[in-house]
Amino acid sequence: MNKDKIKQIVLDIIAEIAPDEVLTDVKPEIRLRDQLDLDSMDFLDIVMELRKQHGIDVPEGEYRELESLDSCANYLLPKFETGATA
Amino acid sequence: MSTVSPKDSTADSHYDVIIIGAGLSGLSxxxxxxxxxLKVLLLEKHYIVGGLNSFYAKGGRKFDVGLHALTNFPSPSSGKSSPLFKLCRQLRIPLDSLALQEQTSSRITFGTTDLRFTNNFDFFISEIERVFPHEQERFHRLLSKMENFPAYSVDAEELSTRNILAEELNDPLLAEMLLCPTCYYGSARENDIDFPTFVMLFDAIFKQGLARPEKGIRALLDPLTSKLKELGVERKMNTPVKAVHAEEDRITKIELENGEYLTATHYISTCGGLETETLLQPPPQTKNFEIGRFSIIESISVFEGHPKAWGWDETVVFFNDSDSFSYNEPKELVDLHSGVICIPNNYGLPSLDQKQESKLRVTHPANYSLWSALNEESYAGQKKIWEGKILENGLRYLPTIKEKVAKFKSKTRMTDTFTPRTIKKFTSHENGALYGSPTKRRDGATSFQNLFLAGTDQGYVGIVGAMLGGIAVANNQILRNL
Known part of the structure; x- marks a missing residue:
C-alpha cells in the first residue's frame, strides 16, 4: 500500500457515492469540500465505505482527517498497513 | 469457532436493527x-409499503394516496443544495430515474387576491412585490431573517410563525397567504406552524419547487424495495406489532400480534411518538407527545380529456374564501372555507392524447372524531354527499364558468374520496393526524437508549422530509456510533 493507492481508493469511493461529481481535476492538497459538492452526510459515506470495503475504522472524532486527499493518505496509510500485517 | 451453541442459534435471529413501519422513513x-x-428487519402491518404515500387501484385506474407534489425540486438556483438531491445521493437512487416533471404554475388565492408561483423563486418574489408593493422592504427583511435562522438544525427553536409574521409584516393578508400553503404541506399544529418547519417548507415549495415523478410515488417505492431485496434486508408484511417491551432505559424485545417475539440491538419506530408510547410495556408514566388535531378529506375526480381543455393550466391552487386563514380541526365533518386543489396532469408537458383521462384532487380540513363516529352506512352516505359539495366548491377556484359545472360532472368517470379514517389506517396516527403530533423530536431520540423515532414526529414532513428523517436517524443514531 502507498499514498497514491489510498488517494485512488478514496476517489473511487467518492465516484461511487457521488456519481454526479467530476473527479478528473481534484487537487490533493485542497479540501475536498472546497472543490466538490460534498457535505457531512457524504463524508459519513466515505467512512462507511472504508469500513465496508477495507475493514478500516475511522472514529467520529477523526472524520476531519479526511478533509483532503493528502490528509486522507497521511491518516489512512498506517491504518492500511496495520490491516495488511494483521 | 465451528460448533454452534444454543446461544449462537438465538443470536442468529437477533437483528442489529428492527424498524417498525415501511413508510418512506422506515424504507429509507x-x-x-x-x-x-447491518442485519435489519422491517415490519409493516399492511400488505403494501409506503404508509400514507402508497398507491392503490380502483375501477381499473391507478391512484397515489398522498402525493400532491414532491417538493424541493432541485431547480437551477437550488441544485445540489436541495434536500431531494441529497437524499437521492444517500439512497443511491439516481435523481434522473425519478423522471421528475415540473409544475406549470401554481397559485395562492384569498378572496380577490392571487399570488402565483412557479419553480422560479424570483418570479414569486416579483409577484409579492406586485401584489404587496407596500410590503416590499419588510418582505425582504423577512427573507433574510429566514435565511439566518438555523431551521435545519436539530435544536432549532420552535417559535410561532404567526407571531413572527405579525412582527415582521404590516399587511396581515400577506402573512395569511404565506401561512396557507406551508400549513397545508406540513403543520401538525392547529392554526400555526413552528417557525423552523415554516422556513423548511417555504424553501421546499417556493425556493426549490414542486414536481412529480412521471410514474408517481412508485418511482420512489419501487427502487427502495428492490434495493432492500438486493441488500438482504428482511421484510415482514401483514405483521402488526402488539407491544414494545422495555426494561429500565432499554427496549428488550418486540411482541408481534401473531405472538412471536423478536430482539434487536436498536429499534426504530416510525408509527408516531404518541403511538409508540402506546405500544410500550410497561406503559410510560407520563405521555410526552401532544395529540395532533389536524386531519383532511381528499376527493379525487377522474374526468375525460386534458385539464387544458377545461381552461385549467395550473398545477396546485391553495384557496381560502376570505382574508383570514383558519387551520383547525373543523366543528363539522369538513371545512369548505379553505383547501388545496391539485391537478397532477399539469406536471410536465401536456399529453397529446385526446382520449386521455385526468385527475382533479381537492383537499379540505376534516374532523376525525365525527367521521369515525359514523356507522358504515352513514359513512358511505356522507362521503357521497361531501364528494359533491367538495367538487362544486373547488370548481369556484378554477377558471370555470358556471354552466360548465354540470358538464364537468357529466364528464366525470369516477370519484374516490379518502377521509381522516383512511389516514388513521395508513399512518396509525391517533386522530388521523395528517402530520402527527405537534410535539416533535428532530433527532429521533427517546428516553430509551436504543429506541429512536423516525418519520413525521421528527418534524421533517412530506415525502422528502420523511425520507430525510429516516436517513438522519440511521446515520446519526446508529451508523456514526458503529
Whole structure:
C-alpha cells in the first residue's frame, strides 16, 4: 500500500457515492469540500465505505482527517498497513 | 469457532436493527442501514409499503394516496443544495430515474387576491412585490431573517410563525397567504406552524419547487424495495406489532400480534411518538407527545380529456374564501372555507392524447372524531354527499364558468374520496393526524437508549422530509456510533 493507492481508493469511493461529481481535476492538497459538492452526510459515506470495503475504522472524532486527499493518505496509510500485517 | 451453541442459534435471529413501519422513513432507514451490512428487519402491518404515500387501484385506474407534489425540486438556483438531491445521493437512487416533471404554475388565492408561483423563486418574489408593493422592504427583511435562522438544525427553536409574521409584516393578508400553503404541506399544529418547519417548507415549495415523478410515488417505492431485496434486508408484511417491551432505559424485545417475539440491538419506530408510547410495556408514566388535531378529506375526480381543455393550466391552487386563514380541526365533518386543489396532469408537458383521462384532487380540513363516529352506512352516505359539495366548491377556484359545472360532472368517470379514517389506517396516527403530533423530536431520540423515532414526529414532513428523517436517524443514531 502507498499514498497514491489510498488517494485512488478514496476517489473511487467518492465516484461511487457521488456519481454526479467530476473527479478528473481534484487537487490533493485542497479540501475536498472546497472543490466538490460534498457535505457531512457524504463524508459519513466515505467512512462507511472504508469500513465496508477495507475493514478500516475511522472514529467520529477523526472524520476531519479526511478533509483532503493528502490528509486522507497521511491518516489512512498506517491504518492500511496495520490491516495488511494483521 | 465451528460448533454452534444454543446461544449462537438465538443470536442468529437477533437483528442489529428492527424498524417498525415501511413508510418512506422506515424504507429509507432500512436502505441506509442495510447498505453498510447491518442485519435489519422491517415490519409493516399492511400488505403494501409506503404508509400514507402508497398507491392503490380502483375501477381499473391507478391512484397515489398522498402525493400532491414532491417538493424541493432541485431547480437551477437550488441544485445540489436541495434536500431531494441529497437524499437521492444517500439512497443511491439516481435523481434522473425519478423522471421528475415540473409544475406549470401554481397559485395562492384569498378572496380577490392571487399570488402565483412557479419553480422560479424570483418570479414569486416579483409577484409579492406586485401584489404587496407596500410590503416590499419588510418582505425582504423577512427573507433574510429566514435565511439566518438555523431551521435545519436539530435544536432549532420552535417559535410561532404567526407571531413572527405579525412582527415582521404590516399587511396581515400577506402573512395569511404565506401561512396557507406551508400549513397545508406540513403543520401538525392547529392554526400555526413552528417557525423552523415554516422556513423548511417555504424553501421546499417556493425556493426549490414542486414536481412529480412521471410514474408517481412508485418511482420512489419501487427502487427502495428492490434495493432492500438486493441488500438482504428482511421484510415482514401483514405483521402488526402488539407491544414494545422495555426494561429500565432499554427496549428488550418486540411482541408481534401473531405472538412471536423478536430482539434487536436498536429499534426504530416510525408509527408516531404518541403511538409508540402506546405500544410500550410497561406503559410510560407520563405521555410526552401532544395529540395532533389536524386531519383532511381528499376527493379525487377522474374526468375525460386534458385539464387544458377545461381552461385549467395550473398545477396546485391553495384557496381560502376570505382574508383570514383558519387551520383547525373543523366543528363539522369538513371545512369548505379553505383547501388545496391539485391537478397532477399539469406536471410536465401536456399529453397529446385526446382520449386521455385526468385527475382533479381537492383537499379540505376534516374532523376525525365525527367521521369515525359514523356507522358504515352513514359513512358511505356522507362521503357521497361531501364528494359533491367538495367538487362544486373547488370548481369556484378554477377558471370555470358556471354552466360548465354540470358538464364537468357529466364528464366525470369516477370519484374516490379518502377521509381522516383512511389516514388513521395508513399512518396509525391517533386522530388521523395528517402530520402527527405537534410535539416533535428532530433527532429521533427517546428516553430509551436504543429506541429512536423516525418519520413525521421528527418534524421533517412530506415525502422528502420523511425520507430525510429516516436517513438522519440511521446515520446519526446508529451508523456514526458503529
Amino acid at each position: 432507514s432500512a436502505v441506509r442501514l442495510g447498505m453498510f451490512g
